[in-house]
Every structure is written in C-alpha cells, then in structure tokens.
Amino acid sequence: MTVAAPLLAVRELRVRRGGALVLDISSLTVEEGTILSLIGPNGAGKTTLMQTLACLIKPHGGEFFFKGENVFSSHGLLQYRRMLAMVFQEPLLFDTTVFQNVASGLKIRGMNGPEIEKRVGQNLRRFGIPHLSERSARKLSGGEAQRVALARAMAIQPDILFLDEPFASLDPPTRESLMEDLEKILRQTTTTTLFATHDRMEALRLSDRIAVMNEGRILQIGPPAEVMNQPRDEFIASFVGVETILSGEVIKKDRGSFIASIFAQEVEAVGEVEIGEPVVFCIRPENVTLAVPPHQEATSARNVFPAMITKIVPLGLYYKVHLDCGFPLVAYVTGHSLEDLSLQEGQIVSASFKATAIHVIRKTKKN
Amino acid sequence: MKRVKKVQAILIGIAILFVMAAWGPAQAQQKNIILSTTTSTQDSGLLDLLIPIFEKKTGYFVKTIAVGSGQAMAMGQKGEADVLLVHSPAAEKKVVAEGYGVNRRIIMHNDFIVVGPAEDPAKIKGVKVTTEVFKKIASAGSLFLSRSDKSGTHTKEMAIWKAAGINPDGQKWYQQTGLGMGQTLNITSEKKGYTLTDRGTYLATKKNLSLDILAEGDAILLNVYHVIEVNPARWPKVNAAGGKAFADFMVSKEAQDIIKTFGVDKFGSPLFFPDAGKKEEELGK
Amino acid sequence: MDLILEGILKAFHLLFTLDPEVLGITLLSLQVSGSATLISLFIGISIGTLVALTEFPGRKLVVSLINTGMGLPPVVVGLFVTIFLWRNGPLGFLGILYTPAAMIVAQAVIATPIVMGITLAAIQALPKKLRLQILALGATRLQMVWILVKEARLPLLAGVMAGFGGVISEVGASIMVGGNIKGYSRVLTTATVMETSRGNFDVAIALGIILLLLAYFINLVLTHIQQRERPR
Numbered sequence: 010m011t012v013a014a015p016l017l018a019v020r021e022l023r024v025r026r027g028g029a030l031v032l033d034i035s036s037l038t039v040e041e042g043t044i045l046s047l048i049g050p051n052g053a054g055k056t057t058l059m060q061t062l063a064c065l066i067k068p069h070g071g072e073f074f075f076k077g078e079n080v081f082s083s084h085g086l087l088q089y090r091r092m093l094a095m096v097f098q099e100p101l102l103f104d105t106t107v108f109q110n111v112a113s114g115l116k117i118r119g120m121n122g123p124e125i126e127k128r129v130g131q132n133l134r135r136f137g138i139p140h141l142s143e144r145s146a147r148k149l150s151g152g153e154a155q156r157v158a159l160a161r162a163m164a165i166q167p168d169i170l171f172l173d174e175p176f177a178s179l180d181p182p183t184r185e186s187l188m189e190d191l192e193k194i195l196r197q198t199t200t201t202t203l204f205a206t207h208d209r210m211e212a213l214r215l216s217d218r219i220a221v222m223n224e225g226r227i228l229q230i231g232p233p234a235e236v237m238n239q240p241r242d243e244f245i246a247s248f249v250g251v252e253t254i255l256s257g258e259v260i261k262k263d264r265g266s267f268i269a270s271i272f273a274q275e276v277e278a279v280g281e282v283e284i285g286e287p288v289v290f291c292i293r294p295e296n297v298t299l300a301v302p303p304h305q306e307a308t309s310a311r312n313v314f315p316a317m318i319t320k321i322v323p324l325g326l327y328y329k330v331h332l333d334c335g336f337p338l339v340a341y342v343t344g345h346s347l348e349d350l351s352l353q354e355g356q357i358v359s360a361s362f363k364a365t366a367i368h369v370i371r372k373t374k375k376n
Numbered sequence: 377m378k379r380v381k382k383v384q385a386i387l388i389g390i391a392i393l394f395v396m397a398a399w400g401p402a403q404a405q406q407k408n409i410i411l412s413t414t415t416s417t418q419d420s421g422l423l424d425l426l427i428p429i430f431e432k433k434t435g436y437f438v439k440t441i442a443v444g445s446g447q448a449m450a451m452g453q454k455g456e457a458d459v460l461l462v463h464s465p466a467a468e469k470k471v472v473a474e475g476y477g478v479n480r481r482i483i484m485h486n487d488f489i490v491v492g493p494a495e496d497p498a499k500i501k502g503v504k505v506t507t508e509v510f511k512k513i514a515s516a517g518s519l520f521l522s523r524s525d526k527s528g529t530h531t532k533e534m535a536i537w538k539a540a541g542i543n544p545d546g547q548k549w550y551q552q553t554g555l556g557m558g559q560t561l562n563i564t565s566e567k568k569g570y571t572l573t574d575r576g577t578y579l580a581t582k583k584n585l586s587l588d589i590l591a592e593g594d595a596i597l598l599n600v601y602h603v604i605e606v607n608p609a610r611w612p613k614v615n616a617a618g619g620k621a622f623a624d625f626m627v628s629k630e631a632q633d634i635i636k637t638f639g640v641d642k643f644g645s646p647l648f649f650p651d652a653g654k655k656e657e658e659l660g661k
Numbered sequence: 662m663d664l665i666l667e668g669i670l671k672a673f674h675l676l677f678t679l680d681p682e683v684l685g686i687t688l689l690s691l692q693v694s695g696s697a698t699l700i701s702l703f704i705g706i707s708i709g710t711l712v713a714l715t716e717f718p719g720r721k722l723v724v725s726l727i728n729t730g731m732g733l734p735p736v737v738v739g740l741f742v743t744i745f746l747w748r749n750g751p752l753g754f755l756g757i758l759y760t761p762a763a764m765i766v767a768q769a770v771i772a773t774p775i776v777m778g779i780t781l782a783a784i785q786a787l788p789k790k791l792r793l794q795i796l797a798l799g800a801t802r803l804q805m806v807w808i809l810v811k812e813a814r815l816p817l818l819a820g821v822m823a824g825f826g827g828v829i830s831e832v833g834a835s836i837m838v839g840g841n842i843k844g845y846s847r848v849l850t851t852a853t854v855m856e857t858s859r860g861n862f863d864v865a866i867a868l869g870i871i872l873l874l875l876a877y878f879i880n881l882v883l884t885h886i887q888q889r890e891r892p893r
C-alpha cells in the first residue's frame with residue numbers, strides 16, 4: 010500500500026523473565042507518523058514491548074529494524090537510542106527547574122546554549138507551561154509535572170515517542186485536558202507514537218491503530234473501529250468493551266441472515282454460517298434500545314424481546330442497564346431517557362437491537 | 377549557570393593547590409633523622425632550642441617522635457628510629473646488650489622530686505631517704521598517683537617501691553593514670569595527692585598546680601639522659617650517619633653549654649645539668 | 662570557668678596577632694584534612710555509585726563491609742597504617758611515615774568508607790525508574806551515572822561533610838602516623854593534645870576554639886552549596 014518502508018519493523022521478538030516467555034511478537038510494523046495504541050490487561054506485555062523497543066530491555070531472541078536498519082548492528086544502537094524518547098506513568102523529573110528538566114535531553118546530546126533556549130521555549134509554549142520555566146520541579150501539580158515530562162520528551166524531536174500509561178495517575182479533568190493538547194501536538198508534528206494504556210477510551214480516541222495484547226502476544230491489530238466492533242474472539246471482545254457476549258447455535262438460515270438459538274430464544278443476525286454451527290454473538294450496549302410498554306412503534310430492529318431490568322449502574326455520563334431476556338443483555342441509556350421512561354430495577358421493558366448490530370464470531374475448531 | 381561553573385572551577389583549583397602543598401617538598405631520605413625520645417624530654421622545651429641549631433648546622437631534618445620511654449626503646453629495637461634520647465638506664469643497658477643500640481653516651485641529668493599538698497598528711501617533708509618517704513606514704517595510706525606508662529619516671533618510681541619493699545599495685549590509695557607527666561601532675565594537684573615527677577616538668581607547670589616539693593636530693597632520684605645510636609648492622613635501613621651526627625652534636629661543647637643555661641631565665645635555676653664525657657657513677661649532688 | 666575565659670582570650674589573641682605557629686598549624690590541618698576529604702570524595706562517590714547500581718555476586722557482603730567501615734575506629738586505622746608504613750613494613754620503601762602525606766593517607770582511609778556508605782544509600786534511594794527514564798532520553802551509561810549523582814547531590818554533600826567532620830577532628834591516627842612534629846606534621850588536634858598534656862590549658866582551649874571555628878566555617882560553605890538554588 011505505501012511505498013516507503015515502515016519506520017519500525019519487529020520480527021520474532023522474544024523476552025524471557027525467570028524462565029517464562031513474557032513477550033512473543035512474531036511480527037509488528039509501525040508506519041511513520043502514525044499512533045499505535047497497545048491495550049491489554051496488566052501483565053499483558055505492553056510495558057515489556059515498549060521497553061524492549063526503547064532498548065531498555067535486551068530481548069532473548071528476534072530483532073527489530075528502524076528505518077530499515079537493524080538496530081542491533083554495530084553503530085545502530087546509540088544512533089537509534091538518540092532518536093527516541095519515552096514518558097512513563099510517573100513524571101520522573103529531575104530535582105531542578107522546569108527549564109533544566111526540559112533541556113536535559115538536549116544537554117545529553119551536547120546541544121549549545123542558544124539552541125537549547127529556543128527548543129525549550131518552544132516546547133514549554135506547546136504544552137502551555139511557559140510560566141513555569143523557573144519553577145522547581147518539586148513544586149508542580151501532577152498535571153503540570155506530566156506536561157513537563159512530555160515537553161522534555163518532545164524537545165528532543167524524537168522519531169519515535171513511547172508513552173507508557175502516561176495519564177494513568179492523573180484525575181479525569183487533568184487527563185482530559187492533557188490528552189487533548191497531546192493529540193493536537195502529535196498530529197501537528199506527525200510524531201510516530203507507541204502508546205500503552207489500559208483505558209480503551211483513550212486508545213480509541215488517540216490512535217490510528219490499536220493492538221490488543223495478552224500474555225505477551227498481540228491478539229489483534231487494526232484501526233480502532235475494526236478492533237472495537239469486530240473483535241476476533243471473546244477475550245478481545247470483553248476487553249474492548251463489548252458487554253454482551255452470548256454463545257449459541259445456528260438453527261435457521263435465509264438469504265444472508267440467520268437465526269441462532271441462545272438460551273432457548275431466537276436471535277437474528279447477519280453472516281455466512283452453517284446450520285448447527287456454534288457461534289458467539291457480540292452486542293455492544295450502545296446498540297440496545299429500550300422501550301416501555303405500551304410504546305411499541307414499528308422499528309426495523311429484528312430482535313425485540315421482553316426483558317426485566319435486573320440492575321441499573323450509574324456510569325457518570327450515562328447508565329448501564331442490566332437486563333434479563335432469557336439471556337443476559339446490557340444496554341446503555343442516558344440519564345434523560347432513564348427519567349423519561351421511569352426505568353427502575355424489576356421493571357419489565359422491551360429491549361431491541363438490530364440484526365446488523367451483532368458482531369458474529371464463528372467458533373471454528375482451533376488448533 | 378556560567379557563574380556556577382566558574383565558582384566550581386576556582387574551588388577545584390584551590391583544592392588541587394592544597395593537595396600539592398600538603399605533600400610537601402620531596403624530602404630526600406638521607407636528610408631525615410628519626411629521633412625517638414620521651415614526652416617529658418620534649419615537654420621541657422630543651423629540644424625546641426637545640427634541634428634548630430643542629431638542623432641549621434648540618435642540613436639534616438630531625439623528626440622528633442615523642443612517646444613513652446617503653447615505645448621509644450621499642451622503636452630502636454625495631455629499627456624504626458635512627459637515634460634515641462632516653463632516660464631509663466636499665467632498659468637502655470638491655471638495648472645495648474642485645475645489640476640494637478651502640479655508642480651509648482651520657483648527655484645530661486636532672487632529678488626527680490616528690491611533690492604533694494602543702495598539708496602533707498603523710499608527713500614526708502624533710503625525710504632524706506626516698507625509700508623512707510615512700511614507706512611513709514604507703515603506711516599513711518595517702519593518695520599516690522602513678523603514670524604507669526613505662527616512662528622513665530614510672531620506671532624510676534617502680535624501682536623505688538621495689539627498693540622500699542612495697543608492692544603498691546592494687547592498693548586503694550595507689551591510682552594509675554596512664555598519662556603524661558603534665559596531666560598526671562594536674563590530677564595529683566586536683567586530688568591533693570602525692571606523685572613522683574621530674575623537676576623540669578614541675579617547674580614548667582608550677583603556676584597551674586597547688587603542689588609543693590616535699591622530697592629531693594637523694595641519689596636514687598637522679599634522672600640520667602643518654603643518647604644511643606641505633607645499630608645499622610641490625611637494621612640496614614637506619615640513617616646511621618644522621619644518627620651519629622645528632623649524637624655527636626648532643627655531646628659537643630656547643631650543645632652542652634646550651635643545656636647548662638637552659639631554664640635559668642625562666643625558672644631561676646637550670647632544668648638540666650650537662651654531663652658529657654663523665655661516667656654515670658661519678659654523678660651525685 | 663576562668664580557665665575557659667582565659668582560653669577564649671588566648672584564642673583571640675593568637676588569631677588577631679596572626680601568631681605564625683598557630684597559623685601554620687591551622688593551615689596544615691586544612692591541607693591535610695582537605696586533601697583526605699577530596700581523595701575520599703573521588704573514591705567514595707565512584708565506588709559507592711558503582712555498588713549501588715550494579716548487581717553482582719557477594720554484593721550484600723560488600724555493602725555490609727562498607728557500612729562497617731563507616732564506623733572504623735580511627736585509632737585502629739592509625740595503628741595499621743603505621744605498621745604498613747614502618748621502614749621495615751610492606752610500604753616502608755615509600756618513606757612517608759611521620760610526614761603529612763601519611764596523615765593524609767590515614768585520614769583518607771577513615772573518611773572514604775563514610776562517603777562511600779552515604780553515597781550508596783543516597784543512590785539507592787533514588788526512584789528505580791529514574792535510571793530507565795534517563796536512558797530513555799538517549800543518555801549513555803556514563804551520562805546516566807553522572808545525572809544520578811547530580812540528582813543525589815544533597816545527601817552526597819552531606820556525606821562529604823560527614824567525612825570532613827570525621828577527619829578534621831581526628832587525633833589518634835594523626836599522632837601515630839604524623840608524629841606531631843613541630844612545624845611539620847603538627848595539626849590543631851595533635852597540638853591540642855600535646856598542650857593539654859603539658860598543662861598549658863589556655864593554649865589547648867584556644868586551639869580547640871580555633872578548630873571549632875574552622876570546622877564551622879567549612880561546613881557553612883558546604884551547607885551553602887548544598888542548600889543553594891532552591892528556586893521558588
């Protein structure tokens with residue numbers, strides 16, 4: 010598709026810890042100017058992968074290439090290391106002024122005074138903190154400190170930027186504001202970024218591609234919409250926020266759509282399947298609509314079920330409503346609608362979702 | 377930031393100068409003489425007068441190591457000194473007999489005195505024989521302080537106790553300080569006790585003490601100083617030429633004349649009596 | 662009490678009249694202890710940092726040795742250094758016994774474990790991830806060590822002050838290896854002991870006061886450096 014080689018290409022990269030294989034990446038490429046997010050549970054290997062690519066961990070096998078050149082070749086290493094920067098969950102600032110902190114990467118590279126002044130000033134302004142230039146790093150709030158850490162990394166003008174859960178320690182409003190600013194800056198500078206997080210919303214928002222990791226492996230990688238809406242298996246599905254995952258068997262088939270039996274209920278979906286085939290249905294809660302009888306307008310939704318509300322969980326901006334239709338179902342409902350429909354636990358409602366909204370995973374026999 | 381770097385550079389510069397200065401100009405080994413002597417000899421101040429004259433005359437640099445008499449002898453026995461100036465005749469004879477020291481020559485003498493509080497609870501004032509003095513102190517059970525450091529003074533003290541047939545060790549009235557003469561005198565003065573001291577140290581520190589001279593003049597109280605050269609045959613690394621030069625100087629007329637008048641202007645009487653050339657047995661006042 | 666008063670008066674007198682002997686003794690104290698502290702600074706900080714950052718078999722043993730060394734009795738150090746430097750001892754050929762050089766050696770042996778131990782603790786107290794962060798900014802191993810040392814400068818300077826304090830006030834080893842030779846290897850501490858044993862208490866107190874003043878001013882300078890540039 011692209012003519013140029015990818016900026017970073019990884020092959021058969023393996024890392025062991027205490028005898029166990031903690032990272033096992035057979036192949037991975039990162040295109041220049043793109044942002045790749047790594048998501049996965051704790052211990053999935055996101056940090057290990059990033060630290061190995063940043064040359065902080067030595068792999069036990071495999072290699073990776075930067076701009077086509079093998080990083081472990083004789084003179085490749087320091088050159089490569091000088092072109093990357095990493096920001097961690099803690100700011101890890103030095104005990105000096107903000108200016109000196111942001112300048113530290115440049116001093117390491119032997120840059121001269123006036124150049125340093127220019128770069129540091131530029132990056133302080135970018136992150137909205139020029140007024141903090143002479144402040145001691147010890148006297149910053151969490152958000153300010155993380156901005157300094159990011160400015161310090163960006164001042165180097167890295168070819169690759171590694172971000173290891175950089176927003177994890179910040180409170181939501183700070184996180185919001187910083188993410189917004191960072192996104193703008195990364196797009197402006199077209200900095201190739203690898204970004205690890207356990208918050209799928211962050212990944213969704215910031216990335217060009219998402220890689221889902223578990224047990225040291227990449228399970229699925231692709232554009233956010235693809236990974237979020239077409240998870241390849243149940244684990245990925247639950248991780249990317251599919252709340253309803255149901256197993257069933259195909260009982261009827263007709264012109265591109267079919268019906269599966271799930272907990273003795275018949276659910277219609279779209280896809281190429283065989284009768285008798287076991288399938289897994291993924292239904293995102295955003296795609297479930299609730300109606301209170303007697304309001305029963307004609308909709309195009311093929312799946313309409315009476316359901317009892319078993320639990321309502323407030324989630325800040327909306328509510329998660331747990332339903333029992335004979336099978337468990339989860340829907341997201343706005344507070345507005347909750348009020349309008351006077352929804353409460355124990356109530357019987359009508360739950361509907363489209364056949365096309367169901368993501369089908371075919372349970373083919375795995376090796 | 378530049379100012380900080382400048383200050384750091386200056387500090388480092390000063391530091392380097394200091395280090396260089398402290399190592400001192402290279403002293404040629406042959407120009408050094410290690411003189412081992414006792415603290416009381418050094419404290420008298422006599423060497424402060426004699427040594428500069430010797431150094432100027434000969435170009436040698438004398439390192440005066442003032443320690444207790446026992447250690448001074450030991451240094452000679454181990455070849456760690458070039459010449460000894462000591463005053464423990466019995467130990468000295470042993471050093472010569474064992475071949476570690478040669479050319480033992482008499483330099484001077486001073487004397488010991490017994491000092492104590494003016495009240496004199498043991499009533500020793502006027503008693504001429506020193507062994508009797510010690511017997512009276514023992515029987516009165518009066519506080520007696522001893523240096524107990526194998527110094528010349530201590531050795532003399534033990535010799536007197538032995539001659540008097542008394543073993544003071546462990547007795548309640550006998551306290552051992554393990555300290556130099558000046559400090560022992562201070563403690564004796566504080567505690568209003570008796571002690572044996574060389575006249576020189578007593579005269580030099582009299583102003584701080586409330587002690588009187590209560591016994592003196594007995595032959596046994598003579599304190600004779602000898603110079604001994606360390607035998608180069610036993611210890612080749614010894615600066616034999618230097619040691620000999622120093623010893624020769626000490627018996628020379630020039631040095632002996634200085635010894636004769638040392639202390640007169642300060643204390644009214646000389647601290648030492650020059651004896652070069654005499655035999656030990658001839659001494660007596 | 663009058664004795665102390667006499668001592669204070671004597672101290673001022675000696676200082677104001679710039680008594681050459683006292684000046685010489687004071688300068689030598691500074692030179693010897695300063696040099697020893699400098700040596701201990703280089704050896705102590707470099708080895709302390711090395712041990713703090715490296716894993717190697719027997720590390721625990723080395724660390725406990727360093728910590729024990731911090732409490733080495735100076736007089737024992739003096740004894741062993743003397744034995745080594747004796748003419749007939751293993752290092753006798755150096756011929757530095759009874760010289761200021763020997764005093765510097767003995768004091769350096771006393772001060773180095775102190776600086777080493779404090780450096781070790783200070784570097785280990787830095788956040789573990791800080792090393793990774795520094796490397797992830799493109800630093801070489803050497804640059805990383807230098808930056809870590811700068812980060813730990815507060816406790817490190819405290820260690821240097823502790824080392825200096827330990828040796829400027831040291832007397833046992835200094836007398837043994839230096840010989841307390843007038844105008845040559847006599848320093849404030851050894852001179853104080855000698856004057857006391859001679860009964861010249863006013864001079865002894867005066868020297869003691871001068872020693873205290875000296876130590877105070879040096880530490881004032883070092884503290885100023887340690888606490889400076891605390892920006893708002």
